[in-house]
Amino acid sequence: MWRIGLLFGLAAADLPRKVLLPSEVVAKTSAKCLDSSPSGFYIREQDPSKWVIFIDGGGLCIDALDCRRRAATSHGSSKPWPETWDPEAVPFSSAPSSVFHGFSQVFVPYCSGDLWLGMDHKPRLIVGDLQMSGHHILEAVVEHLVNTTSLRRSSQLVFAGQSAGGIGVLHHADWISSKLSSLSASPRVVVLSAAGMFFPSGWPVLWDEFRLGVEWPVDNFMAKWCHLIEGSFLHEGCQAAARAAGRAPSTCEDVSRILPELKADVFLMQNQFDQYQVLHLGLCPASTCTAEVSATSTPGRYLALLGRLTNATLGAAIQNNSRFGIYAPSRFDHTGDLLQDLAGTARSISGVSFKDAFGRWLAGLPTYVVAPSCSGLPCPKEEQVGAASLVV
Numbered sequence: 203m204w205r206i207g208l209l210f211g212l213a214a215a216d217l218p219r220k221v222l223l224p225s226e227v228v229a230k231t232s233a234k235c236l237d238s239s240p241s242g243f244y245i246r247e248q249d250p251s252k253w254v255i256f257i258d259g260g261g262l263c264i265d266a267l268d269c270r271r272r273a274a275t276s277h278g279s280s281k282p283w284p285e286t287w288d289p290e291a292v293p294f295s296s297a298p299s300s301v302f303h304g305f306s307q308v309f310v311p312y313c314s315g316d317l318w319l320g321m322d323h324k325p326r327l328i329v330g331d332l333q334m335s336g337h338h339i340l341e342a343v344v345e346h347l348v349n350t351t352s353l354r355r356s357s358q359l360v361f362a363g364q365s366a367g368g369i370g371v372l373h374h375a376d377w378i379s380s381k382l383s384s385l386s387a388s389p390r391v392v393v394l395s396a397a398g399m400f401f402p403s404g405w406p407v408l409w410d411e412f413r414l415g416v417e418w419p420v421d422n423f424m425a426k427w428c429h430l431i432e433g434s435f436l437h438e439g440c441q442a443a444a445r446a447a448g449r450a451p452s453t454c455e456d457v458s459r460i461l462p463e464l465k466a467d468v469f470l471m472q473n474q475f476d477q478y479q480v481l482h483l484g485l486c487p488a489s490t491c492t493a494e495v496s497a498t499s500t501p502g503r504y505l506a507l508l509g510r511l512t513n514a515t516l517g518a519a520i521q522n523n524s525r526f527g528i529y530a531p532s533r534f535d536h537t538g539d540l541l542q543d544l545a546g547t548a549r550s551i552s553g554v555s556f557k558d559a560f561g562r563w564l565a566g567l568p569t570y571v572v573a574p575s576c577s578g579l580p581c582p583k584e585e586q587v588g589a590a591s592l593v594v
């Protein structure tokens with residue numbers, strides 16, 4: 203949302219400005235949106251030593267019609283992109299409590315409909331003559347930033363994303379460091395994934411099946427959900443491990459398979475009750491699965507199952523690799539609350555703000571901030587949340 207008051211209060215030079223990739227770069231790299239318009243980013247350069255590149259979310263297009271509809275919007279084309287971006291939106295927010303306060307900031311809008319993984323070099327018929335080139339977009343953006351800004355000489359880069367972007371950064375978590383070093387840039391890279399855990403192990407369980415007593419996940423859900431981007435970029439270490447174990451590399455589409463294979467320093471921000479996974483993937487109606495369900499009701503047991511599985515997957519990740527940072531509110535939300543946490547305008551988990559947790563983790567301290575739930579369910583009121591387990 204644009205905040206007009208603030209907008210007028212800022213000099214135009216302070217506003218995050220749009221950079222579309224030059225046509226020769228686009229031609230060489232295929233860094234294009236679904237409709238073949240050039241991709242690009244918004245940038246505000248501040249401290250040259252620390253950078254954030256934040257990649258946006260926006261679902262996945264799951265059939266040709268869906269892709270065609272998307273291609274007519276800013277989620278599939280750069281044509282409608284405004285000249286400047288909301289200066290209060292993540293990662294630009296100017297609040298001193300914002301995690302990225304003072305950083306040189308880059309926001310990359312999501313226009314490829316492919317979880318940032320597609321490697322198309324030209325449009326293809328299967329998605330209605332559109333192209334899915336999210337991986338190429340990331341590659342060209344990073345290279346262009348190294349070519350044209352102080353990123354090359356910076357000492358720190360936070361590579362972050364939310365939702366579909368949270369998935370994208372996990373697949374590219376190890377790739378980004380090797381990409382930068384191939385360009386002779388060597389900042390310390392950390393990866394921050396907000397609401398990118400698609401899925402916790404054991405999920406998605408469909409609501410309609412759960413009601414009938416089934417508690418195990420849909421077979422091959424990820425392969426069906428991601429069928430349009432089959433053959434796209436996937437975390438390389440995960441694919442190698444899958445091959446070694448005799449599993450199909452495509453099983454790496456599921457983020458819970460990538461976690462054990464990550465070499466990068468990764469921070470996971472994840473609601474225990476990810477609303478998107480309940481309403482849009484589990485397909486529980488919004489009027490049935492709410493934050494106020496009772497523990498003994500069927501919707502209550504459904505939410506509690508997702509909460510337990512999310513906790514278990516996060517717990518197993520950090521147990522295996524103590525370099526993970528974890529911040530898991532007990533909220534029934536997808537990214538709305540997490541973006542507020544990042545912008546520094548939100549609540550905290552029992553007095554631990556996200557900025558505190560992230561800063562602690564950057565300083566090398568083990569950080570596992572998991573909010574207590576209310577009897578295994580979302581806490582309807584923040585003040586009901588007791589002390590977080592800040593495990594060290």
Ligand SMILES: *[C@@H]1O[C@H](CO)[C@@H](O)[C@H](O)[C@H]1NC(C)=O
Pocket residue numbers: 227342343345346349
């Ligand atoms: C970056 O600069 C190199 C060397 O000049 C050039 O070959 C490459 O195409 C540029 N890449 C981008 C994405 O701007």
Ligand SMILES: *[C@@H]1O[C@H](CO)[C@@H](O)[C@H](O)[C@H]1NC(C)=O
Pocket residue numbers: 461462463518519522
């Ligand atoms: C822990 O790490 C081992 C070795 O990399 C891996 O095989 C296993 O799947 C991991 N477990 C979890 C729960 O991440």
Ligand SMILES: *[C@@H]1O[C@H](CO)[C@@H](O)[C@H](O)[C@H]1NC(C)=O
Pocket residue numbers: 474506509510513572573574575576578579591
């Ligand atoms: C997740 O783990 C935390 C810490 O152990 C616990 O307080 C919370 O209630 C758990 N959440 C769920 C949904 O079980």
